Amino acid sequence: MKPDLKVKIGSLTLKNPVITASGTFGYGEEFHESFYDIAKLGAVVTKGISLKPRAGNEMPRVIETASGMLNAIGLANVGLDAFLSDKLPYLARTGAVVIANILGSTVEEYAEVARRLDSAEGVMALEQNISCPNVKCGGLQFGIDPESAAVAVRAVRKAFSRTLIVKLSPQASSIPAMARACEEAGADAISLINTIPAMAIDVRTKKPVLANVTGGLSGPAIKPVALRMVYEAAGAVKIPIIGIGGIMNAADAVEFMLAGASAIQIGTANFVRPMAAMEIIEGIEVYCRENSISRVGELTGALEVRS
Amino acid sequence: MKPDLKVKIGSLTLKNPVITASGTFGYGEEFHESFYDIAKLGAVVTKGISLKPRAGNEMPRVIETASGMLNAIGLANVGLDAFLSDKLPYLARTGAVVIANILGSTVEEYAEVARRLDSAEGVMALEQNISCPNVKCGGLQFGIDPESAAVAVRAVRKAFSRTLIVKLSPQASSIPAMARACEEAGADAISLINTIPAMAIDVRTKKPVLANVTGGLSGPAIKPVALRMVYEAAGAVKIPIIGIGGIMNAADAVEFMLAGASAIQIGTANFVRPMAAMEIIEGIEVYCRENSISRVGELTGALEVRS
């Protein structure tokens, strides 16, 4: 029997728990044109959208590390207007479930972007990025202090009527406190983790490799940290958790679900294997079949912890 | 010309900047007997010492991850009395510079251990571990809150007259704030990072791999994060920084020094290549010669950052 892969995030029902992560999938065009029908995904999260376009950081912006990579793209994006006029219509036509990732350097910017996306057809949910580790002026305080996070989330909650996901920074010293603050402020779901601020140095030139000096670490290297944070978040709140961080295959995805995630996001894996998300959907289905799981939701939080 | 590898940490002069990290070198016996004269090291940091012996966590306690490993040893150690009677005399006989890593679940325990080590001959410095990510009851609050850290550091500072190093947790949401708090409280140096709390799950058994559920991530996977934190700490305080995290070879060590470390610690690498520390001392010397650096201290903070 085919297992039921559907999952619910807020008022949104996804056909499967596999979502592509912000900043690793553009606005969906490249994948839809060259690799697969992106409507087959649980959902697509867009590159982070700000009120005004952002050029991003200077080069180099990316560098490989042990089992991972650093990026300091600088939240480059086309800006809200261009997203609405150029990117969203394409996405909408594909039939994909679209989650708009939004960023802001002020509460007002978050609220304004959210308000305008509320009236945009085709945006089924928001993912509010409160991390922004690469942008010096932006967002950092929201990501590490539960009270500031709550203020930002409340503002977006007021401005947006559909599903609101808040994406946490791994820099928060207490993930449970942060998750609870966001839940209380009205988030429908929590996604985590964003990249971990990190750095690489070239001993030949004695310079930082990235023009921005620091960048965000992603990939398998961070998976164990992400898994722990998902487990902590799931234990702290009632709303669904979306697990992110170093997921390369179906086993990784299942680990996050066992730890408490209702859905998962595929980030860096999209770069290494463009078909990764499709392979993972299939792999989760196989795992369910082999383990006699009829609804994928049964996996969520099914970790057996001796106590 | 042979470069001068000596470095100063507080009132302590080390013959080179390479130190073996707490928990990865026992109390020096195994290495000294089978691999090399441990007096050749800059210093040896002991396994964390508590007032009473600790048995540690149940099995399994370790598991490999992508470019790293998790451990949940649970700060198992022989306890202060046995350290003083059984372990320290051996260490002292080797002629190694001994840094005693200490832990405590209360300010009083820290102070008591420090006081007794102050009168112990052969302990040249303390490294106060304020992280303790594996022990449920112990230490976590010291590691993430600058004020509690300062209280614990002040107590140890009063009790110990020689060099005091404070070892930071990567969970602190602001490393600069934490480093400054420790400096103000009287630390002679800051070492970082301790392992990052993390987790592994076995999808076959649906159980956490570690009996303790979570453990600490170490190894190359965390190097970029450690490097960033060392860079931040070095920018925040005047006291020397000791860099730790995923150092596997001399190039890694030099990266940490460029980022601002005066010395570095070798942890997990000791498991993968027992001769790692010796190879790294040699490699740093080669790097200095090839780059016409006469004193290794010139590397500290020599990173060229465009501004």
Next chain:
Amino acid sequence: MNDCATKIELIEALSNDAYRIRFAVDWKAFDPGQFVMMGIPGNVVFLRRPFGIARFSNGVAEICCKVVGRGTRALSDAKVGTRIDVLGPCGRGFRFPQKEEPAILVAGGYGIGPIFGLCEALLAQGRRCILYYGARETSHLLYLDELAKIGANVKCSTEDGSHGARGMIAELLEKDLDNIEKPSLFACGPHGLSKAVAEISRRRGVPAQVSMESYMACGIGVCLGCACKDADGNFVRTCREGPVFDVRELQWDSSPL
């Protein structure tokens, strides 16, 4: 563009640090200047590595890989039969010149890969072309046999003068350009060469296209890691809007990778 799981069919040293590598792919054609993202065998590196497509015929593609680090080392050490993932053809290749204009190809080092592909395609169409090809020393001049076989008109230079003219290939090119009518330039090589070609193009008002390099994470336009600055100072993606750009599209004062 697609990602195919294939196998190395041939691997051959071209010099002490450059290798010809062939593998079957399931695409049907490519534009010279396009590239592939190669999965590196073993587990030594995490991301894929970009390589210009040097040749493609009968379903078999060829790259020329120069060993510069761990990934290129591991790829070059692989054996025939090793499984590899190849994503391609990626990016935008060279736009062909107007029929009547002579194509002046310029290659530096392993930049000969894509330029060989372009040369072969132009000659197959009976177009006029001259290839200026420079390297540090004779042993670094690759594909000379194949170039002779396809009847290419090749002018070489080496920095040590051991083969062809002594000096940089851009200098040799610049000297000859006075005698060529309506030339259009097509270059692939180190950043310095691209810059020199851009400068020649500007000074002489001759059209020029260059293939640019950038550190790439995805190669398909989604990570924004490979951006370079266009003439207006905006970022464009080397992997998508490039790697081949008209020199007028780009800003040339900004620092290279």
Next chain:
Amino acid sequence: MNDCATKIELIEALSNDAYRIRFAVDWKAFDPGQFVMMGIPGNVVFLRRPFGIARFSNGVAEICCKVVGRGTRALSDAKVGTRIDVLGPCGRGFRFPQKEEPAILVAGGYGIGPIFGLCEALLAQGRRCILYYGARETSHLLYLDELAKIGANVKCSTEDGSHGARGMIAELLEKDLDNIEKPSLFACGPHGLSKAVAEISRRRGVPAQVSMESYMACGIGVCLGCACKDADGNFVRTCREGPVFDVRELQWDSSPL
């Protein structure tokens, strides 16, 4: 104990998932039951992997590696000539029995490795010994030829009865023990076998040593990752105080790895 950079000299399949691997080392002797920490070729795993020493002569050591995961896969796929780091000999091996007592060796699966080493050493000293050797099926019984060659007295069992007695080796052993005077037991195999031997030892009051397994990070006693519980409930290091323990030293009710 030391760490030597060496090369694989021989690699040979013993069954569909077990391999004999030989490499030169620069130590001079080992105690049966001791193990090596093998660096795994390629970059597929991070930590080393422990393997019991099956044989050592003329400076060449042999292990028997059963493929169970990525590290053992990569090691078994390596070619002759592949460079590997070998740290050893590690840990405490079997303590030899009193001269007069017959040594009863018990091996399960790839546990034959260390037991073969012990058997060879005992026979070389002209000691009496009988080897009880069990596996799932015939093809999983390894080293039978070599055992015959050294003149070992081997009693086999397989779970499917395809070779020797049908059933678990501990059952066969228990039946025979009545007829052996002053036996002392030496076992290496899965945790279940060790437990069964400990139980037999306790019930019959015969001395027994078992080689234990534990996930190991360092293999040299410094990480405390491999602890197991001794009879008093204290942790002891499998890699240092073990891997061979007298069964009375350990606690047997605690859950296995």
